[in-house]
Amino acid sequence: MRYFNFLIVLFSFSSTFAQRNCEAYKYNRDTLKYEACKKAMEIKGYYQFSREYQSVLDESIEIDPTFDYAYWAKSIAYLKSGDFVTWKKLIDKAVELNPKEYLGYRGWCRYQFFRDYKGAIKDIEKLDSLVDYDIGQSQNGTYHLNIAKGLCFKAIGEKGKAIAILEKQINQNEEENIVGAYDYLHLGVLYLETENYEKAVEIFIKQSEINELAENQYYLAMTYLKIDNPVGYKSCLQKAKELYIEGRKMSDPYSNPLDKIFLEDIENEIKMAYNNS
Template identity: 25%
Template structure:
C-alpha cells in the first residue's frame, strides 16, 4: 500500500474514532491531511468537534480550511456551523450566536427558508437561550419543530425557555410531549449520534 494515499490513512483512523480511541486515530488522520489537505482537513476538524471534543483545535482547523478553500459543508452542515457549535461548547455564546446568525441569513438568501436545517435552528436557539434571549430562542425552537415536530431535545429547551418567561402551563404541556417523544427515540438524528452524544443532547435517564 502506497503510504501517500490519504484515503488509506483515513480508513485506518475511522474505526478508532468510533471506538473512542481519539489520540491513536488522530495520528492517522493527521497523515491523511498531510497528503490531501483539501479532502481531509475539514473531516479532521469535524472529528475534533463531534468526536474528540477538541473545540479550540476544531475552530482553528475549520477557520484555516475555510480561508484556504472557501465556504462549504462537512457531514451536511457548514464549516461555520461547527465553528459556532465549538464556541457554544467553550461558553463563548456571543461568538456562537453571531456565526449561527450569519449562516441562517446566508441560507435564506442563497436557498430560501425551506433549506434551514432543524439542527442548525436548534443550536442557534441554544445560543439565544444561553444569552437569556428567551423569546428569540423560542422563535428558533419553533422553526426547528416545524421541520421535525417530535424533536424532543428542542422541546426540552423550549420548556426551559417557557419557564423562564413564566409560561408555566404551556411549559408543562411541552415537557410532557418532550418526554413522550424522547421515550419513542426522537432525538438528534445525525448519523454519528450512534457513536457520540451531541452537545446539549438531553440525558433523560
C-alpha cells in the same frame, strides 16, 4: 422549508470507496497515483478491521507514499477501535498531503470524538482560508461545518460569537431552502442561555415546523418558565416526554450531541413543575 439531514452513517464502509476516481489520475498522467489508487480500491469487500484491508492500503502507500487517501482510509479502523494515537498520526499525514480534502474531516472528529473544540475551530478556519468555495458538511451530514464551528465556540464559553456564526450560516441555509436538522434548536438554546427569551421562543417554533424533537419542547418549556408562562411550561414538558418516548429526539451513533437531554431530565422537571404549582 425542508431540513437538511443526510442519512450518512459516519465512517460507513461504502463512503470509503466513493472518495477517489482513479481514472482522474490517469487522465492527468499521474501514473504512480493511478496505480496506488487502483490498489487502494481493492479494499472493497474487506472488513475495515481485517488484516487484508490494512495490507492493501499499506501496498498502496508503498506504491506512492504521497497518496493521501490511503492514509485516511487506514485511519478509520483505528478511530473506531479507540486507538486514537495511531489514528492521529495517519489523519495528520492525510491532512499534510491534502489539507483541502481532510481538514474538515479532522476538525469534525476533533469536535465529535475528542471535544477538542479549539483544535476543531483551528481546522475548520484553516480549511475556510484555503478554499474559495463552500467548506461543506460534517462527515455525518448533520451540520454545516460552520454550524459545528459555532458549537465549538459555545463549548469554550464564547456564546456571543457562537450566536453570530449560527445566525449567519442559518440565514445562508434558509436562502437555499436547506436547514440542518438541529440548527434552529442549537440557536434557540443559545438565545435561552443568553436571556434573549423572545428570540428563543421564535426559533424553537421554527424548529418545531421542520423537525420536532423532545429537546426542542424541553428547552421551549424552560423558556416559558423564564417568562412566567406556567401553562406553556407544563404543556411543553408533557409534549417533550411524549416525543422522547416516541423516539423523536436528538441522536448520534457515536456520541451525545450538544444540547441533548434525557428522559430523566424531562421527568425531573415535570415533578418540579407540579410540586411547585
